[in-house]
Amino acid sequence: MNDTSVSERGLVLAPRGRDAVVAVAMLSEAGLAATAVAHLSSLVAELQAGAGFVVATEEALATADLHALSGWIDAQEEWSDMPFILLTTRGGGLERNPAASRHLDLLGNVTFIERPFHPTTLVSLAQSALRGRRRQYQARSRLEDLREGEARLRELNETLERRVADALAERKLFADMVATTEGAFLIMDHDFRYLAINAAAMADYRRIFGVEPRVGQTIHESLAHAPDQLARALAVWRRALAGESFAETSWWHAPGLPERAYEMQFRPLRDTQGRQIGSFLFGQDVTERVRDQERLVEANARLHEAQKLETLGQLTGGVAHDFNNLLTPIVGALDLLRRRLDGDPRSARLLDGALQSGERAKTLVQRLLSFARRQALDTCPIDVAELVINMRDLIASSIGPTIELRITTPEGPAAFALADPNQLELAILNLCVNARDAMPAGGVLTIAVDEVAIEAHDSRGLPPGDYQRLSVIDTGVGMDPATLSRAVEPFYSTKGAGKGTGLGLSMVHGFAAQLGGAFVLTSEPGRGTRADFYLPRTTEEVAFPLARPDTPAPAGRHLRLLLVDDEDLVRMGTAEMLRDLGHEVTEARGGSEALRHLDTGLEVDAVVTDYKMPNMDGAALAEAVSERSPSTPVLVITGYAGGGVQGGLPTLAKPFRQADLGRALQEAVEGRSSTVVPISRARS
Ligand SMILES: Nc1ncnc2c1ncn2[C@@H]1O[C@H](COP(=O)(O)OP(=O)(O)OP(=O)(O)O)[C@@H](O)[C@H]1O
Ligand SMILES: [Mg+2]
DSSP, X not given: OOHHHHHHOEEEEOOSTTHHHHHHHHHHHTTOOEEEESSHHHHHHHHHHOOSEEEEEHHHHHSSOOHHHHHHHHTSOTTOOOOEEEEEOTTOOTTTOHHHHHHHHHHSSEEEEESSOOHHHHHHHHHHHHHHHHHHHHHHHHHHHHHHHHHHHHHHHHHHHHHXXXXXXXXXXXXXXXXXXXXXXXXXXXXXXXXXEOHHHHHHHHHHHSOOOOTTOBHHHHTTTOHHHHHHHHHHHHHHHTTOOEEEEEEEOOTTSOOEEEEEEEEEEEOTTSOEEEEEEEEEEOHHHHHHHHHHHHHHHHHHHHHHHHHHHHHHHHHHHHHXXXXXXXXXXXXXXXXXXXXXXHHHHHHHHHHHHHHHHHHHHHHHHHHTTOOOOOOEEEOXXXXXXXXXXXXXXXXXXXXXXXXXXXXXXXXXEEEOHHHHHXXXXXXXXXXXXXXXXXXXXXXXXXXXEEOSSOTTOOOSEEEEEEXXXXXXXOOXXXXXXXXXXXXXXXXXXXTOOSOHHHHHHHHHHHTTOEEEEEEETTTEEEEEEEEEEEOOOOOSOSOOOOOOOOOOOOOEEEEEOSOHHHHHHHHHHHHHTTOEEEEESSHHHHHHHHHTTOOOSEEEEESOOSSSXXXXXXXXXXXXXXXXXXXXXXXXXTTOOOTTOOEEESSOOHHHHHHHHHHHHHTOHHHHOHHHHHHO
């Protein structure tokens, strides 16, 4: 059975006699499909499968339980109203038959036909019922179409709403992102009018230009107060609005505001047809980053500079030390010859010339050693302010009358720094002479002493602590960066051959470093130069008289001496000087030879020894001597103080002249050694 045959069939419920067979036959004859059902329950089952109409006898319903049937009728869909044709018995009309009216209520769409009836009546009733049923089916399909359409519409509505909501949410997300991002975002149109500005761009404008631009305003209006900035901004925007995509970092600031480094990226802004309608700017303040990079480069340069000086110092120190050793016997021998010479004035002049050259060589070597921080220093606590004040006349005469000298020193109690006073004076004089040379047409030379406290991480590399700062400030020609960066290098001079050794600042620099301080030069061409000399403060008071008398070699008494030096030439020269002073000298080539002399009964009043010797140095020898004879003084001759002679031994720095040697020996024998080498005691 196909669908139509089920939906259009008639169901015939006529359980008594041949009624059903007759009715089915009548209908079939008229071309109407019909099925007989035996019971009410099978009728309900068949109805569920589908039917066009129902023919039922009154008796079939009269006694049956109609629950299932009324349940089915109530449960019909709203389009469905199943037509029933009820065969009643004669006289069973509505008004006389209460059972029939009950069935009318129950069945709803019901037609009564009284038996006996003509077959045509039944057929025509059945046909009209079926037509009615067909209309119901049409209504059903229209209803279904309608519902389907409605469902589609609802679905469409829902997706549309969702898409709109999604799109809005996405736009809002983008808008929020742009509005709140830390990167600045700005759009400009072809008339240089701001189309959009986010909060970060607004803040950047405020910080850099001191103004807040408005959307709709032109850049000319917003930057009217800073014409040069406007001109530069227009230049980059013109490139961007010409369609270029590019990135640029540059410095910006309006008058009165600090400079900021700003990184900008430009991109064209296009409409849906791809035409450019403006340009985007993505910006970021990168001032800190750029400054950090600059600081790094600067620190690297300083480190490089320091390393260069260090290396130069090592080289120079080595050469100067050897040179010093060579110079010692030369100067010594010349000195002796000059004394022994009587009568021959030409030879005397020659020797004097040679001695003068020797002296100059000595100062040069001294400066080199000083740069290399290997100078023998006699340090003691010094009131730098007092030292400078005492030097006033000396300085004034060195700089001449065209330069005004100003000295400023701090008020309050004197402060002390550890330094070698002679070397410090030399350093100050060097700086003053440089200042004088920088002011050929006159000017002002200021020497300022003040006290400064250095915090951690000092840019000059000074360890934290309290310092005495001595500044020599001139109003001279100044230095360009290239000269400034090389000024401290040994032998660097702009003063022409024979005029400057280029060792002045080298000496000052090395001296400051050797004292645990620092030397800092600042200068600009045409603006003068400032030299700052930092000396660590000490709490010690002045313990010794500062001035050392420049007395000639004291006559002294005749001494028995043991002289120890591994270098034959030097030893011979020194021995000659000592003998010339009237002493008796026994020579030894090293510590062990010297000790052998003492152990085999040599009696001496003092031992004079070189410091730097293989196997046993001067200090070790001094210790061995004092074990054998604690009262025998030992004078140590040093090439340099770097490395330090320990234990407060009397020392004498090379090169020396006979008078220096005589005085040092005298002091050692008299036990006044402490005034000669306060450094080791003062520091320990
Ligand atoms: N106060 C200053 N003003 C300008 N330039 C200076 C000053 N001090 C030093 N310089 C520059 O630094 C260079 C090196 O100075 P330094 O004192 O080491 O040597 P010098 O003065 O040339 O020679 P010397 O000191 O042996 O006479 C100088 O030649 C000069 O170019
Ligand atoms: Mg100089």
